[in-house]
Amino acid sequence: MDRMDREERKKVVEIENLLVKLDGRTVLEEVNLSVYEKDFLGIIGPNGGGKTTLLKTILGLVTAEAGTVKIMGKRISENRGQVAYVPQYAAFDRSFPVNVWEVVLMGRLGSKRGRSYSGLDQEIAREVLKRVEMYELRHRRIGELSGGEIQRVLVARALAGRPEILLLDEPTASIDSRFQAGFYELLEELNREMTLIMVSHDISAISIYVKTLACLNRKLYYQHSKELSPEMIEKGYQCPVELIAHGVPHRVLAAHDGVVGS
């Protein structure tokens, strides 16, 4: 995406000089990031690099030590409801005794008045379940679903809040590779209407679907492009590029000596 194209679109997430400490330890520092309307940003990086923490900061669940985070031009505290989160599947308790329909309705909790869900809440739950092709299984207990099905339900729950920005934390980690392509296709379709920010370890898969890639290892390396320069990877992973390059399709590597970019 070139600069001209970006300037015509709205900035939906704007992070400046972010510093986050957890238990007194610096987890994120000097993070600057602008995400534009309808971007599909993939964030990669080593374990413990701060990816989940960055998503939680955008959601307002983690407080910054310094710096600013703005969503749609406003501070997070003034702007709830426009960002939704699809958690890591592993973080979801499968033994929780609820069915698909109830899980998706939880996505309407922010708008619920009184004790019961409105007709509108139910209509939205129906619509989002159809969207992720899980409506037929709406009476199923969560514990009876496959990893891929649960992930679709979690996307539906996030969509039920009618977000402008969807954050996804390793959404395909537990999905059988046969079903991953279908899941990414769903994300591509959603991206026509909303901004997506996705954390993943699966560089080769996400590089097919995302529009831009960033590398996070306490600091964020990002050029508003799908190409990762060897320098970004080296800084991001703090190990020689050669080790990583085997697992990265060439087309995400910018041209440099010894590696031909395409």
Ligand SMILES: Nc1ncnc2c1ncn2[C@@H]1O[C@H](COP(=O)(O)OP(=O)(O)OP(=O)(O)O)[C@@H](O)[C@H]1O
């Ligand atoms: N609640 C917490 N209290 C203290 N430290 C934490 C907390 N949550 C995370 N951390 C630490 O912050 C660092 C970043 O963690 P985070 O989960 O954001 O990384 P990540 O890039 O998402 O890792 P992974 O790829 O393994 O999921 C890690 O060193 C982790 O141990």
